[in-house]
Amino acid sequence: MKNLVNCPNCGTLFVKALRPLCNNCHKEREESYNQVYQYMRKKENRMAGLQEVHEFTGVPIKLIQEFIREGRLHTSSFPNLGYPCQSCGALIQQGKICQSCKDNIETGLKQEVREKQFDERKSGQAKLSRESLRDRLN
Ligand SMILES: [Zn+2]
Numbered sequence: 555m556k557n558l559v560n561c562p563n564c565g566t567l568f569v570k571a572l573r574p575l576c577n578n579c580h581k582e583r584e585e586s587y588n589q590v591y592q593y594m595r596k597k598e599n600r601m602a603g604l605q606e607v608h609e610f611t612g613v614p615i616k617l618i619q620e621f622i623r624e625g626r627l628h629t630s631s632f633p634n635l636g637y638p639c640q641s642c643g644a645l646i647q648q649g650k651i652c653q654s655c656k657d658n659i660e661t662g663l664k665q666e667v668r669e670k671q672f673d674e675r676k677s678g679q680a681k682l683s684r685e686s687l688r689d690r691l692n
């Protein structure tokens with residue numbers, strides 16, 4: 555049974571084996587990667603940003619960012635390259651979200667814990683006042 559799927563890039567039916575793209579698109583993607591890589595490996599281009607690389611190579615910024623995310627372009631060598639944070643879109647160089655989103659999530663979690671503790675205390679007090687009321691009634 556052959557695993558026939560539509561190429562997510564061009565829609566052509568192809569046999570899905572190792573690659574998620576059809577042969578043509580895969581080849582084009584590799585060519586794009588080579589263009590970007592050939593550009594970046596030149597010493598004077600190391601500090602290039604996404605826009606510059608895009609303008610010079612004609613490779614879409616989104617695709618360049620995919621190469622970075624896949625670890626094929628190392629941000630340790632190219633400090634001005636990056637890809638968007640999944641949460642706010644800020645340029646990042648590792649992980650899925652930026653530091654400030656990470657911090658936000660952490661503060662959010664802490665806040666939640668605090669609120670929960672507060673609620674528990676509140677319901678504890680409510681119970682207490684009910685009991686003292688009963689005491690008084692008895
Ligand atoms: Zn394709």
Ligand SMILES: [Zn+2]
Nearest residue numbers: 639642652655
């Ligand atoms: Zn973010």
